[in-house]
Amino acid sequence: MQLTYLEAIRQGIWEEMDRDPTVFCLGEDIGIYGGAFKVTDGFIDRFGPERVIDTPIAESAIVGAAFGASLTGMRPVVEFQFMDFIGCAFNQISNMVAKTHYLWGAPAPLVLRGPSGGYVHGGPFHSQNPEMWFVHNPGLKVICPATPYDAKGLIKAAIRDSNPCIFFEHKYLYRRIKGEVPAEDYVVPIGKANIAREGHDLSVITYAAMVHTALEAAEVLKNDGIDLEILDLRTVSPLDREAIAQTVKKTNKVIILHEHSRTGGLAGEIAAIINEEAFDDLDGPIVRIAGLDSAVPFSPPQEHHYLPKVEDVVREARRLKAY
Amino acid sequence: MGTKKPKSRHNSSGNRPRNGASRSKPNNTGARNNDLRTYSIPDYRLEHPDFTVRQRIEKDRHGAEHVHYEVEGDLNAPVPPIRDSKYLDKQQSIEIYRYMLLNRKMEVALENLYKQGKVVGGVYFGLGQEACSCASAYALDKDDWFAPMIRNQGSLLVRGFGASVTMMQYMAKADSPTKGRDGTSHFGDIKKNNMVSPISMLGDLIPVMSGVALGARLQGRNLAVMTYIGDGGQSTGVTYEGINFAAVQNLGLVLFVESNLWAYSTPSEMQYRCKDLAERAIGYGIPGVIVDGTDACQVYDAAHEAVERAHRGEGPTLIEAKMMRMKGHAIHDAASYVPKSMFDFWKKRDPIVRFENYLVKEKKWLTPKENQDLIAEVERIIEEEREIAVNSPMPTPESAEGGVFCEDGCHEIKPKYGMPKVKKGIGGFKQTEAAVHLK
Numbered sequence: 001m002q003l004t005y006l007e008a009i010r011q012g013i014w015e016e017m018d019r020d021p022t023v024f025c026l027g028e029d030i031g032i033y034g035g036a037f038k039v040t041d042g043f044i045d046r047f048g049p050e051r052v053i054d055t056p057i058a059e060s061a062i063v064g065a066a067f068g069a070s071l072t073g074m075r076p077v078v079e080f081q082f083m084d085f086i087g088c089a090f091n092q093i094s095n096m097v098a099k100t101h102y103l104w105g106a107p108a109p110l111v112l113r114g115p116s117g118g119y120v121h122g123g124p125f126h127s128q129n130p131e132m133w134f135v136h137n138p139g140l141k142v143i144c145p146a147t148p149y150d151a152k153g154l155i156k157a158a159i160r161d162s163n164p165c166i167f168f169e170h171k172y173l174y175r176r177i178k179g180e181v182p183a184e185d186y187v188v189p190i191g192k193a194n195i196a197r198e199g200h201d202l203s204v205i206t207y208a209a210m211v212h213t214a215l216e217a218a219e220v221l222k223n224d225g226i227d228l229e230i231l232d233l234r235t236v237s238p239l240d241r242e243a244i245a246q247t248v249k250k251t252n253k254v255i256i257l258h259e260h261s262r263t264g265g266l267a268g269e270i271a272a273i274i275n276e277e278a279f280d281d282l283d284g285p286i287v288r289i290a291g292l293d294s295a296v297p298f299s300p301p302q303e304h305h306y307l308p309k310v311e312d313v314v315r316e317a318r319r320l321k322a323y
Numbered sequence: 324m325g326t327k328k329p330k331s332r333h334n335s336s337g338n339r340p341r342n343g344a345s346r347s348k349p350n351n352t353g354a355r356n357n358d359l360r361t362y363s364i365p366d367y368r369l370e371h372p373d374f375t376v377r378q379r380i381e382k383d384r385h386g387a388e389h390v391h392y393e394v395e396g397d398l399n400a401p402v403p404p405i406r407d408s409k410y411l412d413k414q415q416s417i418e419i420y421r422y423m424l425l426n427r428k429m430e431v432a433l434e435n436l437y438k439q440g441k442v443v444g445g446v447y448f449g450l451g452q453e454a455c456s457c458a459s460a461y462a463l464d465k466d467d468w469f470a471p472m473i474r475n476q477g478s479l480l481v482r483g484f485g486a487s488v489t490m491m492q493y494m495a496k497a498d499s500p501t502k503g504r505d506g507t508s509h510f511g512d513i514k515k516n517n518m519v520s521p522i523s524m525l526g527d528l529i530p531v532m533s534g535v536a537l538g539a540r541l542q543g544r545n546l547a548v549m550t551y552i553g554d555g556g557q558s559t560g561v562t563y564e565g566i567n568f569a570a571v572q573n574l575g576l577v578l579f580v581e582s583n584l585w586a587y588s589t590p591s592e593m594q595y596r597c598k599d600l601a602e603r604a605i606g607y608g609i610p611g612v613i614v615d616g617t618d619a620c621q622v623y624d625a626a627h628e629a630v631e632r633a634h635r636g637e638g639p640t641l642i643e644a645k646m647m648r649m650k651g652h653a654i655h656d657a658a659s660y661v662p663k664s665m666f667d668f669w670k671k672r673d674p675i676v677r678f679e680n681y682l683v684k685e686k687k688w689l690t691p692k693e694n695q696d697l698i699a700e701v702e703r704i705i706e707e708e709r710e711i712a713v714n715s716p717m718p719t720p721e722s723a724e725g726g727v728f729c730e731d732g733c734h735e736i737k738p739k740y741g742m743p744k745v746k747k748g749i750g751g752f753k754q755t756e757a758a759v760h761l762k
Contacts (some may be wrong), residue, residue: 007754014752021743022736024541045750050541051743056571061530061564065572068534068548071513073738074541076534092561095522096531103504104511104520107729109736138727162729162736 003181006174008148009113010039012155013077015185017047020075023159024051026062027079027114036081037115037174059088063112067097067164070110075159080114083168084128097164098139107162113155115171116144117209117259118291118307122171123298129208129260129291134166135237135269141165141190142237146211148179150234153188161190170209177212191235193243199229202253202320205244205270207233210257210308217313226321236266244270245277252283253320257308262290284323287316362605366613367621368645369403372396376590376662392590394662402671405681408620410627413688415461417697419619420682420689422457423675424701426477429486432709433493437654441713443495444506449474451649452583454619454674457481459579459644462626463549464634468535470519470528470550471508472581474648478551479508483516486705490712503718513739525556529565529578536574536633542740547633549577549626555586557603558594566639570607575633577626578641581616583648588660601643609639616644617674620681646674 003011017023024047025040031054034041044052055062059080066076080086086093093112100106118127134140141163145151151169158165196211197218204214211232218228231247233240248254254274256267267288274286292306374396380388408416426449433446449456456477460469463482471478476489491499492506500510511520519535521528532548539546552562557580569576580600584591597603604611610632614621622644629640647669651658682689689697 003754011752021745022541022738024743042750042753046748048746048748051745053572056564056567058530058564058568060527060561061533061568064527064530064561064565065534065537065568068519068531068536069538069541071519071531071535072538072542072740073736074538074743075736091524092527092530095524096527099522100511100520101729102727103509104501105726105734106511106513106520107734107736109729141728162734 001181001183002178003148003152004175004178005148005151005169006037006039008152008179008181009155009169010041011181012152013040013159014043014046016156016159017043017051022073023075023077024053024069025077025079026053026055026066028055028057028081030054030079035079037171039169040079059085060092063089063092063097066110066112067092067100067108070108071106075109075111077111077113077159080112082122082126083114083116083130084125086112086114086130086166087133090133093134093140093164093166094137098137100139101163102139108164109162111155111158111165111167113158113167113169115174116168117170117172118296118303119172119209121298121300121303124295127296127303129168129258131166131168131236132260132264132266135266139164140237141235142168143190143235144168144170144208145234146170146173146196146208146232148177148181150188150194150232152181153186154190154234157187157190160187165190168208172209173212188234191238191240193240194232194234195229195247196232197228197230199227199251201227201251202255202317203229203231203247203251204255204257204313204317205231205233205247206257207236208259210259213308213310214257214313216310217317220310220314221317224318226317228317239270239273241273241277244273248274248278249281252281253323254282255287255289255313255316255320257289257313258291259308260291261293262288263293265290284320287320289313289316364599364601364604364611364613367406367625368613368615369406369618370400370615372400372645372668374398374665376584376592376665392660392662394665398664398668402677403615405618405677405685406615406621409624411620411623413686416620416682416686417688419458419461419623420678421697421701422461422477422481423453423619423678424698425480425486425704426453426457427675428701428705429476429480429489429708432486432705433490434654436490436494436709436713442493444493445653445655446493447473447507447653448650449476451669451674452581452616452646453477454678455579455581455616455622455644455646458619458622459549459626462623462630463547464630466517466544467547467549467630468517468519468532469548470511470521470532472521472551472553472556473507474581475551476508482518486708487711490709491715494712494715495717496712496715497718497722498715502722526552526559526562526565529562529576530568533565533569533572533574533576536569536576537572539740540574541743542738543744544740545575545634545636547575547577547630549579549630551579551581553586554580554582554584554591554594554600555589557600566607566609566641569639570609573636573638575636576639577629577633578639579626580641580643582643582645583616584665585648585658585661587652587656599643601641604641607639607641609641611641611643613643613645616646617669617672617677619674619678646672
């Protein structure tokens with residue numbers, strides 16, 4: 001079945017709610033309205049208002065309540081209207097949910113999901129990629145899918161996981177990409193990267209919308225005789241260290257590409273992993289391509305300037321190939 | 324089409340008067356004033372202490388200015404009697420008294436362990452608040468849940484954790500519930516005693532406990548979920564979010580607002596402006612009551628009624644318990660900022676002395692001999708518990724590792740009260756292109 005990225009997520013949650021009565025959704029405007037992006041469209045009629053709960057605009061209360069319900073053995077799925085608002089619940093996530101298993105042995109099987117990312121002119125409070133706030137929080141799994149197949153398989157894996165999972169849905173991809181999604185039940189394992197494109201000359205390590213940017217760049221670079229390998233991380237915490245090391249060992253040159261700001265970004269962590277796992281295999285400097293160290297600006301020319309682009313990847317790949 | 328009236332989900336919403344709101348009575352001129360609404364907050368106290376703490380600037384003899392707190396008001400009022408409970412019998416009253424004794428003696432033991440250098444970090448005391456901790460938790464049923472704040476060490480005893488558990492937490496021992504990973508009352512138990520671990524950030528437990536009630540309700544159970552917040556902690560935004568969530572979802576939250584007058588060194592006058600924190604309940608549309616936090620009977624009765632409401636599925640209750648924190652914030656803090664006359668006033672209202680007097684002299688439910696025996700028994704228990712705690716080993720350095728995630732089947736995730744009953748509607752999966760926020 002051909003599904004959009006958004007439909008794949010919707011179908012994943014739908015199937016889990018159908019399969020498991022302990023799964024329920026809570027969030028702002030997810031009921032009759034079906035969510036700001038319509039991910040839960042039709043859910044309230046099918047599963048009832050007890051399992052599809054419209055909440056007050058109170059992110060700390062939503063996450064707190066989801067955590068409390070998870071302590072009774074439920075599997076709550078929280079929608080953030082935009083992932084930018086996850087900061088409103090930061091203490092609840094970082095100090096309550098993430099530490100609970102380590103400190104007192106209580107599992108917290110909950111999913112916090114919502115749209116993130118730029119390229120839609122959403123402005124500084126509707127375009128962010130706040131995944132790094134949580135990568136630096138032991139106890140959380142952080143998932144950022146790039147394709148409909150992975151989005152469905154990973155949301156199902158997240159709902160079935162015994163740990164708190166934060167699931168970033170790239171809003172630029174929601175309706176822009178379609179892909180084949182099998183009708184039968186499947187999950188994509190959390191923590192496993194995927195080779196999105198096999199190549200020999202240099203590796204681009206990336207995830208989410210940037211996978212598609214890298215794929216476009218690969219088509220351009222093909223004409224230069226540069227064969228890109230693209231590693232789609234799929235999960236940014238825990239990172240697939242083995243897959244990162246493998247691709248570096250294969251191509252010996254690496255670009256790390258992410259949408260969020262450069263300083264303190266994921267590229268720094270991946271560069272350190274490469275240093276630890278594959279230093280001797282490097283034939284050139286590790287290159288970072290990332291968003292600017294500023295808020296995501298609103299006006300389209302400014303936003304375009306802020307965000308990584310196909311031409312950035314093409315330029316850096318040519319430079320690195322020649323190194 | 325039938326003519327059946329559609330059912331509304333919650334009977335709490337809609338047009339019924341909320342929280343005792345009533346139409347105003349005719350005013351003096353005989354005209355009905357529809358612009359004025361009135362609300363009521365029951366106040367069960369037998370006295371209404373009336374004093375104010377202010378900052379005062381004084382010059383010393385060198386002309387330098389110093390700021391300190393001073394108190395104004397009637398600090399010589401006589402101590403009120405204990406209010407007879409509507410629900411507690413003799414045996415229950417004695418049991419609460421016994422827990423209060425255990426609470427205090429445990430804290431004395433902790434103070435001694437601290438002085439012997441056996442405690443890691445500080446010790447937090449609930450001195451003067453034992454009636455509130457013990458009588459509140461005593462009102463819960465076995466299946467109900469609770470989450471203490473740092474001073475509610477008495478609640479832990481009532482809910483089945485021996486004194487050695489809290490002592491081992493303070494000493495960071497390997498056999499403590501967190502195996503040394505956290506201290507004080509920061510531990511939980513979702514299997515047996517239904518306790519959620521507090522964190523140091525205040526207010527976050529309120530939505531969490533509401534969520535416990537939500538999870539249980541989805542499994543067909545109306546449970547009471549009790550937690551506490553201080554006059555300081557209630558200033559946080561998440562307190563508002565959590566109570567409001569419980570209110571709109573009609574969840575069985577029983578929230579004790581422990582007005583103990585001092586938040587670390589800041590007096591309640593600098594935390595909030597309203598007269599009584601129970602008034603906040605009006606804004607949430609839930610019942611609020613005021614009790615004397617040093618009177619175990621008042622605390623129990625209010626808690627019992629709130630727990631019963633929760634069990635009937637009638638939603639949350641806010642109980643303000645008024646008392647004073649009789650030590651500093653923690654053991655290092657001598658509380659020299661508190662005017663001495665306030666300590667004197669509240670010392671006369673010591674919850675244990677008053678309850679002892681009530682049981683021995685007024686009710687004659689305990690003979691002086693029985694009381695002495697009870698105190699001796701409690702002291703013996705605390706000594707035994709102290710021994711257990713002291714003899715527990717320290718954790719190994721390596722035990723800092725692992726357990727960050729629940730993996731390899733370390734916990735089975737299953738509904739605690741039974742599989743939720745699901746209703747399936749007719750709707751099918753939608754593949755739509757609806758109008759959305761940002762394309």
